[in-house]
Amino acid sequence: MATRSMSSYDAIVIGGGHNGLVAAAYLAKAGKRVLVLERRHVVGGAAVSEEVFPGFTFSVFSYVVSLLRPEIIRDLELPRHGLQILPLESTLTPLPNGDYFAAWADHDQARQELYRHSPKDAEAYDEFGRLMHHMAMAVKPIIGMVPPDPTSLSPKDLLGLGRLGRHFHGLGDDKFCALFKLMTMSSADFLEEWFECEPLKATKSASGIIGTFLGPRSPGTAYVLLHHYMGEIDGAFRAWGFAKGGTGGISEAIASAARTFGAEIRTEAEVSQVIVKNGRASGVALADGTELKAKVVVSALDPNLTFLKLLDPHELPDDLVKGVRQFKFRGSSGKVNLALSELPDFTCMPGRGPHLRGAISISPSIDYLERAYDDAKYGEFSRQPYMDVIIPSMIDPHMAPPGKHVMSCFVQYAPYQLNGGWNDAKREAFGDTVVDTLAKFAPNLKSAIIHRQVLTPKDMEDMVGLTEGNIFQGELALQQLFFLRPLPQWAKYRTPVRRFYQCGAGTHPGGGIMGASGRLAAVEILRDW
Amino acid sequence: MxxxxxxxxxxxxxxxxxxxxxxxxxxxxxxxxxxxxxxxxxxxxxxxxxxxxxxYKYAIAGADAERLLDRVLPRDMTKAKLHQVMYTPWCDAAGKVIDDGTVSRLDDQQFRLTAADPNLRWLHHNAVGMDVTIEDVSxxxxxxxxxxxxxxxxxxxxxxxxxxxxxxxxxxxxxxxxxxxxxxxxxxxxxxxxxxxxxxxxxxxxxxxxxxxxxxxxxxxxGILALDIARIEAGLLMIEVDYVSAHHALIEAQTSSPYELGLGWTVKLEKGPFVGQAALAQEKHRGPAWQFRGIEVDWESLEQLYAEVGLPPKIPTVAWRTSAPIYVQGVQVGYATSGCWSPLLKKYIAMAHLESRYARLGTPVHMEVTVEHRRKEAMAQVAKLPFLDLERRRA
CATH class of the missing domain: 3.30.1360.120 (Probable tRNA modification gtpase trme; domain 1)
Known part of the structure; x- marks a missing residue:
């Protein structure tokens, strides 16, 4: 034991979430001796699968995948380590009048269904898809780029800015204008320029509010909409999938790749502090008192924990501390995981069908979503929340015992700053609201529930350390993106403490199971080596 | 379903x-x-x-029905006689073809437009302020x-x-x-x-x-397989096969103007204003970069390529809709988009986009063919469209 505590690593990564694991894998692949320290008994962070109830496995927090960078899949050979992405075929939006709106994967079917609601929208849909394809193409290079500092005159920054300028110039006027609109408008306004069908607009605009404390009519949400369009699976934009075994399957695959490259991963190893000597990180201290040495320390935690918990704020510049305090987390979503004895039977589309292999979105209208936000604005959880529901056991039968099912409900809004704070009674009341809302569309749901796990933003903070329960390690708001993520001057994965780096989703390009932050951080660390 | x-x-x-x-x-x-x-x-x-x-079929009616169609179609709709049918492409503002179909004058203020793609939204966009109803009667x-x-x-x-x-x-x-x-x-x-x-x-x-x-x-x-052969013989275009709709194209290079599709005869530049007019006038003045032409594959050359591997020549049994490169002296100068064996003409024919300077009738070219898993180039020549011009069609 004594020798182990003395052992020295090239790099220690704090936090075994997917970004920490990606960074570790890249560093190990480059030949570095890497140790990952995870506080929990399981790696994955918020991308984790757990058998919450005997026989029922849940993607406890994050539940779908699209944004995972293809270069990471290739570089780390993730399929060889068990990554398998299964298709998520459709989105069903049940409506209060007993009808539904379905977005099917098949183009002809999708068109036919949309035509039923609005012939004009059926045509606009293709054109909109083409625009978003162009927008995703326009933003794609930015995602893979270390943000240049626009205030810097260093050759590298100027080169990066020059590249960026050329890139935007090359877009052409119309695409540049569309991108500008996406960056500034609300998702509702942006979509209203295209569509008239309410459930279509609402279901699409929901992508723009996920993980933010904003409503569909808040400016800036159109960008989050685009962020969700940038996902690629097998080269196709806007493809969403479900990872076999749940999102923990992705983390396990990355961890397996990291181990193959020689990284060591320790669970139940909570780091209490980064050891800093002469302005330079030299190792970490664990909660149990063990000290571990490393040439480089990398934090996969969010900016709040990275700067204000792992470091002593007194050692940091004032403006940085202030910046971190101003950084907006404001968790706004909850998660309800249900173990079911039978499938939900939706009144609008009864019985077993392909719709149960896709997402079910509770987003009948923009007004519905905005009202859900209204509740949250004033410190209450939504009385009628937005929900994105999937039934993973319909896609991967291993998630539940034969004939039984698991259901994942992503719910918004559940504000972290709830009036009076979260407690057990409020949590259960929130869970009841979710079940009641869903049961209006699938009346058999209540009697089908065997077990229920309700997670509030407070629970997410307590369980996986996401400050204020923000699923993106900080809102994907314009003022917190690119060279501003997490803070101006500190957007290149470095920190004021030499040899101490950040690699979490709180850095560019941010949240979702993307891995890009982890990869870009590793690239920068190796550049400094 | x-x-x-x-x-x-x-x-x-x-x-x-x-x-x-x-x-x-x-x-x-x-x-x-x-x-x-x-x-x-x-x-x-x-x-x-x-x-x-x-x-797709659209019923277009009202006092401004003719005006709307004259605005969205390059043909001169003021000249459309009662019970006349016109074949026509239509273009976006850049003069690139969106779709093609027929327009029929059923009555003074009543028309029917057929299309290969949905065009309801496009028609409505162009009908702003007009006294016209557009009904999807598909x-x-x-x-x-x-x-x-x-x-x-x-x-x-x-x-x-x-x-x-x-x-x-x-x-x-x-x-x-x-x-x-x-x-x-x-x-x-x-x-x-x-x-x-x-x-x-x-x-x-x-x-x-x-x-x-x-x-x-x-x-x-x-069925469609039989129709496909007949339409290639007749030199008739198919959307998404022979050209990409300007509404679907992801890059400009995928789009085509009517001049580039052999449809210059449908464009009446001198008529009143219509969508794409300025761009089309410019293109006509400049000369189109591409031409749409027939390709006739040289039988002896094809036979020779097969003979080299010890096989008799093999001809396609159904019309193909893949892209086959066309070369002149080893340099690609175009691509064929549809091809078939014409049972009537007894010729292996194809329709191709060719850079204008290689589009002169009779120009010797090569078309890529796959012979026993290997890519070869068969000799061919640029031919007039349509391949087949039957007297009875019009008589």
């Missing part, structure tokens, strides 16, 4: 191989019989009956195409209409044994032929009348 056409109860019953395919969100048959040979022959030898109901009107040398005789036997005076690209209102119909002398085969438009509710009845009346004249239901 995809949609089925109004003729489905009859077409499905005749399908021998369940060879269904998609067309505009509908299921239609590739061929009724196991092999499409006889169905093609009916087009050129007797009469083929082709369910073309999946076409599902309410069934259409069957009767094509081939005996088609007129069949119709004369069952339709109350003056078919002897019905000229090429004209229509007439008729009653087919009590079924109200519009008969237009149009088609997608380059042969003598008619398209019959009826209320979708009467479609099955119409089918039965045609079969009964056509039996003595060799009437044969035909």
């Amino acid at each position: 995809l949609k089925v056409t109004p003729f489905h109860p009859r077409t499905a019953a005749l399908s021998q191989g369940q060879a269904w395919r998609r067309w505009a969100g509908h299921t239609v048959l590739s061929s009724y019989e196991l092999y499409h040979d006889r169905e093609y022959s009916a087009i050129r030898n007797a009469a083929a009956m082709i369910d073309v109901s999946p076409l 599902d309410s009107i069934a259409a069957v195409s009767l094509q081939g040398p005996t088609s007129r005789d069949i119709l004369k036997g069952i339709a109350e209409a003056d078919l002897d005076t019905l000229r090429f690209f004209r229509l007439t209102h008729a009653s087919i044994q009590g079924i109200p119909a519009t008969i237009s002398r149009t088609g997608y085969t380059g042969d003598l032929g008619y398209e019959i438009w009826v209320d979708a509710g009467r479609a099955v009845e119409l089918w039965d009348r045609l079969i009964d009346g056509g039996e003595a004249y060799g009437i044969t239901p035909a």
Whole structure:
């Protein structure tokens, strides 16, 4: 034991979430001796699968995948380590009048269904898809780029800015204008320029509010909409999938790749502090008192924990501390995981069908979503929340015992700053609201529930350390993106403490199971080596 | 489920191989019989009956109907006579083709536009401020195409209409044994032929009348495979095969102007303002970068390529819709988009986009062919479109 505590690593990564694991894998692949320290008994962070109830496995927090960078899949050979992405075929939006709106994967079917609601929208849909394809193409290079500092005159920054300028110039006027609109408008306004069908607009605009404390009519949400369009699976934009075994399957695959490259991963190893000597990180201290040495320390935690918990704020510049305090987390979503004895039977589309292999979105209208936000604005959880529901056991039968099912409900809004704070009674009341809302569309749901796990933003903070329960390690708001993520001057994965780096989703390009932050951080660390 | 056409109860019953395919969100048959040979022959030898109901159809009516169409189509709609049908492409503001179809003047203020793609939104966008109604009648009107040398005789036997005076690209209102119909002398085969438009509710009845009346004249239901060969022989374009709609193209290079598709004759630059006019005028002045031409593959050359591996020449059994590079002296100068063996002309033909300077008729080129898994270049030459120009089509 004594020798182990003395052992020295090239790099220690704090936090075994997917970004920490990606960074570790890249560093190990480059030949570095890497140790990952995870506080929990399981790696994955918020991308984790757990058998919450005997026989029922849940993607406890994050539940779908699209944004995972293809270069990471290739570089780390993730399929060889068990990554398998299964298709998520459709989105069903049940409506209060007993009808539904379905977005099917098949183009002809999708068109036919949309035509039923609005012939004009059926045509606009293709054109909109083409625009978003162009927008995703326009933003794609930015995602893979270390943000240049626009205030810097260093050759590298100027080169990066020059590249960026050329890139935007090359877009052409119309695409540049569309991108500008996406960056500034609300998702509702942006979509209203295209569509008239309410459930279509609402279901699409929901992508723009996920993980933010904003409503569909808040400016800036159109960008989050685009962020969700940038996902690629097998080269196709806007493809969403479900990872076999749940999102923990992705983390396990990355961890397996990291181990193959020689990284060591320790669970139940909570780091209490980064050891800093002469302005330079030299190792970490664990909660149990063990000290571990490393040439480089990398934090996969969010900016709040990275700067204000792992470091002593007194050692940091004032403006940085202030910046971190101003950084907006404001968790706004909850998660309800249900173990079911039978499938939900939706009144609008009864019985077993392909719709149960896709997402079910509770987003009948923009007004519905905005009202859900209204509740949250004033410190209450939504009385009628937005929900994105999937039934993973319909896609991967291993998630539940034969004939039984698991259901994942992503719910918004559940504000972290709830009036009076979260407690057990409020949590259960929130869970009841979710079940009641869903049961209006699938009346058999209540009697089908065997077990229920309700997670509030407070629970997410307590369980996986996401400050204020923000699923993106900080809102994907314009003022917190690119060279501003997490803070101006500190957007290149470095920190004021030499040899101490950040690699979490709180850095560019941010949240979702993307891995890009982890990869870009590793690239920068190796550049400094 | 995809949609089925109004003729489905009859077409499905005749399908021998369940060879269904998609067309505009509908299921239609590739061929009724196991092999499409006889169905093609009916087009050129007797009469083929082709369910073309999946076409998009728009009823455009009102005081400004002519004005709207004149604005969105490059053809001069003020010259469209009563009961005249016009073939036409239409373009976006950059003068790139969005779609092609036919426009029929049913009445002074009433038109029907057929299209390969949905165009409702596009039409509405251009109709702002006009006194016009645009109705999507795609599902309410069934259409069957009767094509081939005996088609007129069949119709004369069952339709109350003056078919002897019905000229090429004209229509007439008729009653087919009590079924109200519009008969237009149009088609997608380059042969003598008619398209019959009826209320979708009467479609099955119409089918039965045609079969009964056509039996003595060799009437044969035909699927898309047979039609595909006939339309290549006739040099007729297919959207998403021979050109990419400007509404679908992801990059500018995928788009084509009417001049580049051999449709310059449809563009009336001197008429009133229309969508794409300025860009098209510029292009005409500049000269188009591409031309759409026929390609005739040299038989001896093809035979030689196969002989080199010890095989007799193999010709495609169905029309292909993949892209085949066209070379001049080893440099790619274009690409063929559709090709087939023409059973009538006894030639291996294809339609191709060629850089203008290589598009002169008779220019020797090479087309890529795959011989026993290996890519080869067969000698070919640039030919005039259409390959087939039948007298009876217009007579």
